[in-house]
Amino acid sequence: MSQHPERFTELAAEQQTLLHKSLRRFDIIFLLIAAIVGLETLGQVSTYGAEAFTWALVLAVVFLIPYGLIFAETGAAFSEEGGAYTWVRDAFGRPTAALASLLTWITQPVWVGGSMAFLAAETVSVYLSPLEHGSFADYLFKIVFVWLTVLAAVVSLRRGKWLPTSGAVLKVGLLVFFVGTTAAYAVQHGVAGISAGDFSPTLLGLFGSVPVLLFAFLGFESSNSAAGEMKNPARDIPVSIARSCATAALCYLVPILAILLVVPKGDITGIGGLLDAVATVFTVYGDAAPVMLKITAVCFVYILMSQGAAWMIISDRMQAMAAADGSFFGGFFGRFHPKLGTPVRVNLLSGVVATAFLLVAMQVTGSGSAVFGVVLSISISTFLLSYLLVIPAAVRLRTKYPDLPRPFRVPLPDGGFRALGGLAFAWILLGSWVAVFPGTLERLFGLDYQFEDTWGVSQLTFEAFTLGTLAFLLVLGVVGYVRGARVRRSVGTGASASVPAAHQPRD
16 A cells, blocks of 8 residues: 655654644635735736736636645645645655745745835835835835744744734725725726727737736645644645635636726736725725725735735745755754744744845836836746646655545546646746746747836846846755755654655655
């Protein structure tokens, strides 16, 4: 009988004894909503006009459903702390898992420091109090924003989970209120002149919007990074993925349509898209509108912070388990705090990386909107590239360990399961290429593509920033893995002598 190889090093097995089981189904669902439903992507997607809604609907059907099914099964069956890292390790060995984990983890501090902090600062500057780009106040606000998200990840999960949970509730409430207000605005003032033909999909719209849409729809399996802290992961993970996927689809599709209805395409910006639309529709409230807009801006910044905290909580745990398992600089980063039960050292490392990337991004020539778009694209690149390893790993685990109990099983034979994986993988491959090399497919198909008009920076600057980041990560991954050799030499009490040696993760 094939069994699941729970093969952690002695250090990793020791760290699992420090975990506090404090996540219930309610917590998991709202942690996922907080992390994945991104208000920052609504405006970026909407810049592609009405067809962005069409492509979002297409991806919700032909990507989100197969992707969700794959990881509902995998997450329930392979429910140890570390999530995607342990899946790739058990499928392809530790070196590949080290790279997948690094790409997933690094996305979050880069995104928080380089995109979320910029969006939060722009929101404060426009709607609350002016912040001159590059001023001392601008730097201070962004740095404080980063470290508050880190602090939420440092405290015990029993307490820290309430920032993402409250942010998720506030986020859904804000979107519902916005959509309702949009309906009232449309009754009074009409809509922005969208015709049925504007929803027609084009290749230009596909290539432009697919990376952002995939980024928006990915991450529902990430709660498995904290599976060792769930009360009943085998039961709760499939339900949590299903409910959060459905919620996310609605929270993207309906607000995107609402933005398109009230804001002309030429006026939509990635960094201000949602709040621009909010400012427009709030005019139905008359004299109360300015105060309501300020309150909304404060809520928006809090939601952004809670979203960053949710990802820090999730991804830092995965990277800490990778370190404890000998795949990232050995034991130093692989330790959980004995009282808090949190990976404090990786939390602090995330804060340092986020701050460093923030400082580098501040030096990129271009407007705040341009920097936001470029750094968001880099975050998208690293995140999508990780799934080129994680999705094949999930598919392989089904056939490699066929006798492993699966609390939820996709009602398809192995060939059908592979087809689901192949479909999801194809979308990720397309999105990864477009994110790293924007404009190349457009030119291949003879489409007009003005790089600087699209990104606000030169193609040389964009590629230097993107490829430079990926090259740095490759070097970091190799060095980190080599430095973990001492930890890998000892497989601890997590090992089971009854499992054939062939099922051990390869070193």
